[in-house]
Amino acid sequence: MNNTPTWYQMDHIANLVNEDLHDLLVLATTNGIKLQKKSGTITVHRNDLTRLFEEISRDVPRRRHVLTKSLLPHLDLPWAKALKGIYEEDAAWPASMSPQQGEFLRSLIQNINPKKCLEIGCFIGASTLWICSALEDCGNNGILHSVDLYGDKMPFKHIKYMFLLDALSYIQKRLDEAELSHRNIQHVGHSHLVGSQYDKLIGDELDFLFIDGDHTIEGATGDFLLYEPHLKKGGYLMFHDIYPEVCGWDGPAHVINSIIAKQPGKYQFVELDTAPQNYGISLIKKIAK
Numbered sequence: 017m018n019n020t021p022t023w024y025q026m027d028h029i030a031n032l033v034n035e036d037l038h039d040l041l042v043l044a045t046t047n048g049i050k051l052q053k054k055s056g057t058i059t060v061h062r063n064d065l066t067r068l069f070e071e072i073s074r075d076v077p078r079r080r081h082v083l084t085k086s087l088l089p090h091l092d093l094p095w096a097k098a099l100k101g102i103y104e105e106d107a108a109w110p111a112s113m114s115p116q117q118g119e120f121l122r123s124l125i126q127n128i129n130p131k132k133c134l135e136i137g138c139f140i141g142a143s144t145l146w147i148c149s150a151l152e153d154c155g156n157n158g159i160l161h162s163v164d165l166y167g168d169k170m171p172f173k174h175i176k177y178m179f180l181l182d183a184l185s186y187i188q189k190r191l192d193e194a195e196l197s198h199r200n201i202q203h204v205g206h207s208h209l210v211g212s213q214y215d216k217l218i219g220d221e222l223d224f225l226f227i228d229g230d231h232t233i234e235g236a237t238g239d240f241l242l243y244e245p246h247l248k249k250g251g252y253l254m255f256h257d258i259y260p261e262v263c264g265w266d267g268p269a270h271v272i273n274s275i276i277a278k279q280p281g282k283y284q285f286v287e288l289d290t291a292p293q294n295y296g297i298s299l300i301k302k303i304a305k
């Protein structure tokens with residue numbers, strides 16, 4: 017079930033890309049993009065979004081993640097090729113974890129050899145592929161459950177080119193290309209809704225939990241409170257984007273400081289600096305239930 021709308025409001029888009037609505041309407045019509053009035057607001061059809069964002073970001077310089085040298089020798093392998101393809105997308109920067117962080121995650125999974133993993137927030141699939149490729153190497157029937165709204169990825173603040181239609185189909189295509197589809201189960205929907213049906217949808221306890229979804233205090237706290245009880249004693253939890261002053265989000269830091277750090281008998285944790293931006297990772301081991 018995909019909850020993407022067919023018509024997008026132009027005032028909402030103007031807001032997303034920080035442009036004047038009138039300028040945007042002129043840009044669309046002069047480029048032959050049809051607009052329609054619906055319930056009093058001017059809208060654009062989903063099929064025209066790609067062209068609209070191409071026009072909006074025509075002169076905006078792209079930023080890209082740079083592949084790490086240690087990944088390059090693997091590029092004849094399907095999983096590495098698929099990841100390279102993801103990192104070549106305009107949309108990948110900065111929301112996908114960097115290759116440096118991905119290699120850390122891959123190596124962590126290879127070392128802890130988990131059977132059941134869950135990630136909240138997969139965006140266009142970079143973290144998904146890093147984890148699934150490691151599970152494949154472990155050869156232990158490990159599975160990654162991924163929870164995301166999937167749907168269309170829209171630009172964000174000044175990153176006007178961060179756009180990709182239908183993330184779910186995109187990720188499935190990349191997983192097939194990586195020959196890793198058998199390692200991933202996708203749950204489409206709000207993480208709080210999926211988490212409230214954990215027993216039915218996911219089942220037994222987790223060895224590894226990665227929280228990288230809604231980064232607001234309310235969203236990250238809700239994810240932690242819903243999913244952490246399903247993490248085994250001895251299991252690992254990872255947060256991305258833990259330094260609000262760099263990444264601009266305060267949810268993960270809030271959970272770490274106000275819940276995790278206050279229970280030293282239950283968790284051991286370490287904060288890791290990350291490259292190339294120090295958005296930060298926190299790695300937490302649950303040592304007591």
Ligand SMILES: C[S@@+](CC[C@H](N)C(=O)[O-])C[C@H]1O[C@@H](n2cnc3c(N)ncnc32)[C@H](O)[C@@H]1O
Nearest residue numbers: 112113137138139142143164165206207229230
């Ligand atoms: C920062 S991106 C994840 C990046 C990904 N882990 C990676 O490194 O490749 C955050 C993702 O969380 C998803 N998300 C945000 N709020 C959510 C929610 N309440 N439920 C499910 N997914 C959510 C967004 O759709 C987005 O794809």
